[in-house]
Amino acid sequence: MEVKVAIDCMGGDHGAHVTVPAALGVVRGDPDVSVILVGLRDKVERELQQLGESSGARISIRHASQVVEMNEAPVAAMRAKKDSSMRVAVNLVEQGEAAACVSAGNTGALMAISRFVLGTLPGIDRPAIATVLPSLKGRTYILDLGANVNCSPEHLLQFGIMCSELVSSVEGKQRPTVGLLNIGAEDIKGNDQVKGAAELMRASDLNFHGYVEGDDIYKGTTDIVVCDGFVGNVALKTSEGLAQMLSTFLREEFGRTVLSRIAGLLALPVINAFKGRVDHRRYNGASLLGLRGVVVKSHGSADAFAFGFAIRRAVEEARTGVLAHISERMAHIHKSAA
Amino acid sequence: MEVKVAIDCMGGDHGAHVTVPAALGVVRGDPDVSVILVGLRDKVERELQQLGESSGARISIRHASQVVEMNEAPVAAMRAKKDSSMRVAVNLVEQGEAAACVSAGNTGALMAISRFVLGTLPGIDRPAIATVLPSLKGRTYILDLGANVNCSPEHLLQFGIMCSELVSSVEGKQRPTVGLLNIGAEDIKGNDQVKGAAELMRASDLNFHGYVEGDDIYKGTTDIVVCDGFVGNVALKTSEGLAQMLSTFLREEFGRTVLSRIAGLLALPVINAFKGRVDHRRYNGASLLGLRGVVVKSHGSADAFAFGFAIRRAVEEARTGVLAHISERMAHIHKSAA
Numbered sequence: 001m002e003v004k005v006a007i008d009c010m011g012g013d014h015g016a017h018v019t020v021p022a023a024l025g026v027v028r029g030d031p032d033v034s035v036i037l038v039g040l041r042d043k044v045e046r047e048l049q050q051l052g053e054s055s056g057a058r059i060s061i062r063h064a065s066q067v068v069e070m071n072e073a074p075v076a077a078m079r080a081k082k083d084s085s086m087r088v089a090v091n092l093v094e095q096g097e098a099a100a101c102v103s104a105g106n107t108g109a110l111m112a113i114s115r116f117v118l119g120t121l122p123g124i125d126r127p128a129i130a131t132v133l134p135s136l137k138g139r140t141y142i143l144d145l146g147a148n149v150n151c152s153p154e155h156l157l158q159f160g161i162m163c164s165e166l167v168s169s170v171e172g173k174q175r176p177t178v179g180l181l182n183i184g185a186e187d188i189k190g191n192d193q194v195k196g197a198a199e200l201m202r203a204s205d206l207n208f209h210g211y212v213e214g215d216d217i218y219k220g221t222t223d224i225v226v227c228d229g230f231v232g233n234v235a236l237k238t239s240e241g242l243a244q245m246l247s248t249f250l251r252e253e254f255g256r257t258v259l260s261r262i263a264g265l266l267a268l269p270v271i272n273a274f275k276g277r278v279d280h281r282r283y284n285g286a287s288l289l290g291l292r293g294v295v296v297k298s299h300g301s302a303d304a305f306a307f308g309f310a311i312r313r314a315v316e317e318a319r320t321g322v323l324a325h326i327s328e329r330m331a332h333i334h335k336s337a338a
Numbered sequence: 339m340e341v342k343v344a345i346d347c348m349g350g351d352h353g354a355h356v357t358v359p360a361a362l363g364v365v366r367g368d369p370d371v372s373v374i375l376v377g378l379r380d381k382v383e384r385e386l387q388q389l390g391e392s393s394g395a396r397i398s399i400r401h402a403s404q405v406v407e408m409n410e411a412p413v414a415a416m417r418a419k420k421d422s423s424m425r426v427a428v429n430l431v432e433q434g435e436a437a438a439c440v441s442a443g444n445t446g447a448l449m450a451i452s453r454f455v456l457g458t459l460p461g462i463d464r465p466a467i468a469t470v471l472p473s474l475k476g477r478t479y480i481l482d483l484g485a486n487v488n489c490s491p492e493h494l495l496q497f498g499i500m501c502s503e504l505v506s507s508v509e510g511k512q513r514p515t516v517g518l519l520n521i522g523a524e525d526i527k528g529n530d531q532v533k534g535a536a537e538l539m540r541a542s543d544l545n546f547h548g549y550v551e552g553d554d555i556y557k558g559t560t561d562i563v564v565c566d567g568f569v570g571n572v573a574l575k576t577s578e579g580l581a582q583m584l585s586t587f588l589r590e591e592f593g594r595t596v597l598s599r600i601a602g603l604l605a606l607p608v609i610n611a612f613k614g615r616v617d618h619r620r621y622n623g624a625s626l627l628g629l630r631g632v633v634v635k636s637h638g639s640a641d642a643f644a645f646g647f648a649i650r651r652a653v654e655e656a657r658t659g660v661l662a663h664i665s666e667r668m669a670h671i672h673k674s675a676a
Contacts, residue, residue: 136582136586149521213571215579218580218583229521231568233551234565238553242555270591270592270594274588274591
């Protein structure tokens with residue numbers, strides 16, 4: 001299926017220097033993908049030129065005169081920058097010109113703009129941010145990652161439903177298992193929010209596994225882990241910090257002596273295979289779920305390799321009709337409840 | 339300074355088989371430490387015998403007829419098992435026979451029993467669980483790890499104060515820096531609980547750094563990271579899960595082919611140096627802070643090497659007078675406020 005993706009070329013730490021080559025890579029690798037490169041026309045054109053490419057049928061440029069800064073307050077960015085590359089990219093989705101959009105920019109601004117421009121799906125109170133992580137069994141989806149710091153049990157239930165549809169669409173997994181993040185597997189553990197959500201999930205048609213703990217994310221105990229945005233954000237950032245520390249220590253140990261450097265050279269293919277397996281760039285691309293449009297957020301520090309994964313995630317979500325699936329599911333629930 | 343430690347020999351996944359050799363190791367390594375081994379006398383004696391040791395001046399046995407199970411409900415364990423090894427060990431601290439106690443048993447039961455038997459220090463509403471983790475800069479203390487799922491800003495402030503005294507006592511670090519765990523460094527981020535706590539910390543005499551994020555735990559941005567028990571537990575368990583997954587993947591990659599196995603053998607000294615550096619067993623021993631007595635919780639799955647670290651942590655806390663320091667600090671605050 002043909003998919004057109006709007007790309008916020010100015011977002012992220014590296015802007016067009018990363019986003020444009022990544023977009024080209026995806027277009028060249030998939031004949032059914034086309035892109036609208038949104039941003040300062042001069043900059044985008046220059047990047048294209050340097051890559052020996054120019055705009056055409058599958059690569060178009062949409063000029064946007066403003067840029068949302070990484071640390072700008074979301075509401076300010078939304079109100080004051082109506083012609084930002086981020087805003088224009090989301091507008092293209094709303095206008096039906098693009099089937100999805102991708103940005104590596106300011107997360108808060110992207111969520112605020114997307115909610116304002118696209119609105120939420122019927123039955124969804126709040127959009128959530130979901131990402132996929134590697135696990136011992138394959139891949140684990142986790143949400144919310146920071147969009148919602150205070151969640152009611154109903155919100156957590158909705159997160160579970162949205163992510164179930166995401167996983168069954170994108171991963172082709174029927175009835176994925178859902179775990180609710182808690183601090184113990186026993187029923188008595190946890191706060192009121194989590195206990196309430198467990199009750200709702202148990203009564204729903206979710207494939208609810210029950211409570212899971214932090215280590216279950218990487219054990220792959222369930223396909224999906226649901227938590228509020230505060231907890232999810234801490235889990236994700238803590239993981240990033242730990243991985244970074246371990247990688248630094250490993251490098252230091254292999255660089256310590258001449259002998260250890262030689263051992264490091266000999267072990268390089270193995271270390272590289274290991275790194276490839278857990279390379280966070282392969283997991284880049286968080287879905288803003290619950291909106292009336294596909295919006296994918298790339299990590300701000302993504303390089304072209306990583307940003308390409310975020311674009312391909314947007315393509316997959318558009319192709320497999322995740323939004324329609326979530327809408328149908330919510331409509332079905334409301335009909336049953338009525 | 340001489341320190342006598344009461345050891346719950348029956349707690350943890352391995353019981354006396356781990357706790358008794360660990361206690362012996364500490365006694366043999368430090369002439370100023372003596373232990374009271376609490377548990378089923380037969381079992382403890384048999385373990386001592388097998389290690390070629392018997393009770394004497396520095397190693398005494400206190401019989402306790404019951405054992406708190408790992409999954410027993412804390413309140414039930416507290417009420418029904420007045421002669422459990424855990425309860426008797428805590429009693430010994432209360433009675434002044436021991437300066438500290440250590441258990442690898444059920445965390446909830448240990449906290450409930452300790453609160454009931456020892457009570458909390460003046461000015462402390464709720465005890466918290468603190469542990470130390472490795473970081474790029476050295477060591478980071480984090481609390482709470484699960485004792486309190488709902489915390490007020492005042493509780494978080496108290497956690498910061500208690501842990502500051504712990505770190506300055508045990509690590510000899512004057513005015514350790516305190517970070518408040520949040521999902522962004524900006525002032526507008528976070529929930530009401532965290533914003534309230536930041537205000538209190540800013541107004542206090544803590545060396546308050548401001549907000550930190552999950553990755554700062556392992557970056558070592560601050561000496562101490564304060565959070566509620568739900569978030570702290572998730573951060574810790576998520577770290578355990580990630581470390582476990584990475585270690586499994588690394589082992590798999592080094593075992594994949596004959597060549598990679600050879601590379602693994604050559605890299606073994608380096609890998610072992612790396613493992614030693616991040617070995618979680620060296621960080622075993624969480625402090626139950628805020629009680630009128632030193633209580634240290636070991637990981638349930640600890641081996642003798644790891645359990646030894648928990649015992650030594652208890653010794654250090656008793657030796658450096660952490661409790662007196664916390665009490666003085668709280669008294670000073672109350673005097674200033676009055």
